[in-house]
Amino acid sequence: MRVFICGFGTVGQGFCEVLAARRQFLIDRYGEPVTVVGAMDSKTYAYNPNGFDPLELVSVKQGTGRVGTETYQDSVEVLSGAEFDILVEVSPTDVKTGGAGLRNIEYALGNGKDVITVNKGPLALKFRHLIDLAESNGCCLRFEGSVGGAMPIINLCRDNLAGERIESIRGIFNGTCNFILSKMDTGQPFEQVLKEAQQMGYAETDPTNDIEGYDSACKVVILANAVFGRDVTFNDVRITGITSITEDAISLAASHNMVIRLIGEVSESKLEVGPRLVPRGHPLGISGTLNTAQILSDLAGPVTVTGRGAGRIETASAILSDLISIMDERARRR
Amino acid sequence: MRVFICGFGTVGQGFCEVLAARRQFLIDRYGEPVTVVGAMDSKTYAYNPNGFDPLELVSVKQGTGRVGTETYQDSVEVLSGAEFDILVEVSPTDVKTGGAGLRNIEYALGNGKDVITVNKGPLALKFRHLIDLAESNGCCLRFEGSVGGAMPIINLCRDNLAGERIESIRGIFNGTCNFILSKMDTGQPFEQVLKEAQQMGYAETDPTNDIEGYDSACKVVILANAVFGRDVTFNDVRITGITSITEDAISLAASHNMVIRLIGEVSESKLEVGPRLVPRGHPLGISGTLNTAQILSDLAGPVTVTGRGAGRIETASAILSDLISIMDERARRR
Incomplete structure (x- = not known):
């Protein structure tokens, strides 16, 4: 070959x-x-x-x-x-x-x-x-x-879940944002954590593509087309980034035993990227640079996969x- | 057919x-x-x-x-x-x-x-x-x-991860134990939570098979044989259940931002089931009756899958x- x-x-x-x-x-x-x-x-x-x-x-x-x-x-x-x-x-x-x-x-x-x-x-x-x-x-x-x-998702949906009716996929598709948000869980402000992410090589000098949610939006488009048979492009995604997430918002979430994560959501009718509240201990509430996705289908229920999103x-x-x-x-x- | x-x-x-x-x-x-x-x-x-x-x-x-x-x-x-x-x-x-x-x-x-x-x-x-x-x-x-x-693991390892050298699998393979342990995170004692699990139909009248880790051990044996090509049986597993987990142990773990989960571990040389400390926000630190498994391989790194273990x-x-x-x-x- x-x-x-x-x-x-x-x-x-x-x-x-x-x-x-x-x-x-x-x-x-x-x-x-x-x-x-x-x-x-x-x-x-x-x-x-x-x-x-x-x-x-x-x-x-x-x-x-x-x-x-x-x-x-x-x-x-x-x-x-x-x-x-x-x-x-x-x-x-x-x-x-x-x-x-x-x-x-x-x-x-x-x-x-x-x-x-x-x-x-x-x-x-x-x-x-x-x-x-x-x-x-x-x-x-x-x-x-x-x-x-390295997180298996496209082939998983096509092969292992071939018999499922997949209703939605919600996930964390950008490790940079997840690093920032989970660092903010420990009380640090956005700007400081972003600097740290840049120093560690997790965020680029111009972090726009990550923190404004554009990178996540590309992934959501690919899933919409590949898994849901839709015919959408980048411009169809409703995108909110994480730049306006304050320390106050994070502590308010924490007081309800929740964390804030940048979640991409896709289904037959939905196509969104934005910050969402996730309960602590929920599979989507992970910390660090990992990517994760929860595939909700009619028979299997929720199946979540997590892995390294880059490298x-x-x-x-x-x-x-x-x-x-x-x-x-x-x-x-x- | x-x-x-x-x-x-x-x-x-x-x-x-x-x-x-x-x-x-x-x-x-x-x-x-x-x-x-x-x-x-x-x-x-x-x-x-x-x-x-x-x-x-x-x-x-x-x-x-x-x-x-x-x-x-x-x-x-x-x-x-x-x-x-x-x-x-x-x-x-x-x-x-x-x-x-x-x-x-x-x-x-x-x-x-x-x-x-x-x-x-x-x-x-x-x-x-x-x-x-x-x-x-x-x-x-x-x-x-x-x-x-419904958590995909056997076919995932065989097909999607066919090119990986899988080094170990660690996971939560019993939803009953995970329900009990994650309820104990909120400060309730073992006996009380076990009763609740029985009332809700998550635990059987005789819960031995679950809480002593025997059910998890069976799954670990299947993974050892199917994924690692080993030739082991139930009696080869080192098993510790969750009956001796105290409220004190749970709060000590919490003070280090950790939770206790019943983890099955399998590799070329390991075959164990026992309570382990897991950092909060780690993919294996999930709550409720879900099952989860972290597959560690040489190229992809850690891939975690989570799903409903029964039903x-x-x-x-x-x-x-x-x-x-x-x-x-x-x-x-x-």
Whole structure:
């Protein structure tokens, strides 16, 4: 199986490390190795039909700042000159236009390649179009890592809960906000905790995307489209961030044995992100940088999943999960 | 697809209700209905090769106390006189000998039938033997509902986390104990809360099996065998129950921002059930009758799942999940 990786930042490199660590496992399971034949960062690419040592690619990137020696203008041109079976699209997300990621995914699906992505932009903007493209070309589009990182949710709903009527999903989809809010539980004010989050690398210098709820909104859109079969985009979400949460609000909640968390909510009719009261001890009342989601369905009742929403290897593990699911599917079709 | 249901108590009846509710869904997905051709309670059985209305079976059982008009001595004799594809074995659990459930499962697997069970006895006593029997006869043995009811864990580890090296699983596998311990968090003594649990139907008149940790131990054994490939039985588990947890212990924990929960722990080398300190806000620190499990693996890190550990429809939903998984498998093999 030949893989082309678009985007060679943290996640792309993490995926190479995961592939190296699971090389023998994949050979044992499928009778053939998974080979990285190509990798592309924002300016350069490397392509070799015989495959690269994935750790060598990581080491080149870390040493030179570039994954390859060839430069390019048009990523699709690079892809169309390469032979591969699966595109792993993990380039930086662009929620306004979908960016190069959208064009890469469109190219791959349009040419019968399976796609695994964690790139939220294309999924939040053009979900229905991409799913239709995958179906009409008989290939798979998988995106487990796009919501909640290593927290299993998309494939869980599709496979394990296939017989359920899922009524709603409510969850914490942004670890930065959850870190801030749960630190505020201990009496610290918003501004101070935000600074701490920035110092620890949990929040970016411009934290808008996280604290205004935009990142959570992307995830809610993906769930609405993937799990509820809706056809919505980022602009359809009612979003409230956490910047106006005061210490007073937190202590008032605490006096009722509650905590405040930034909750994304999605159902057939709902599409919201905003601060909500959660009882202490409730599965959604977790602290720290974790992500969590409560799936409410008619038979199973509430099922909650919790996991690391980000991280080099954690996100790559979700890509591995999608890769295994695609390769299982291919093995059965033979 | 023809199903024979052994055991027609809460779960067997719940499964019939679920099958009735999902009749059209299953026809749409597989192009054929799932038909209940037989059902057996502790004394009687009903068999009709053309199938029953599953709700009618429930209504007969509820009206007469018996599922059928025929009585039997030997359940295996009944099964061997019937034609079916999948055995749903949900008869009362017998952790000492495995009881009729063990013999029913052995018969079915030995004769090439797939088996779905939530019966912990046979799984906690003869796991390796049953898995080998399934493999050598080319059929499936599924048991999602045997651990944590509607909480997805067995199939999650096998499918979604297939690429992970699972290092340990720690969890709350008994809702009765968790109800008691989380009620004690509010300052009530053990004996009083136990009485309340009995009044509310959460604890049995003889609560030994729950509060001494025996029920949790069965689940830990199933996980050890199913997820870690071990070959252990109930007697290998180091078990401490919750009867000696005092109000003082609970308040001491609270003063350190911790709660006490009955945790089952399993890994390559560990097999324990006992009360443990859990930080407030930790995914394992949940309150109420829920079950939860934290799966620690090398790539994804900690993944926690939470759900209803028991209940008529909830447990039946886990059986439905297994049924779909088996039927997907069969559909692909065609």
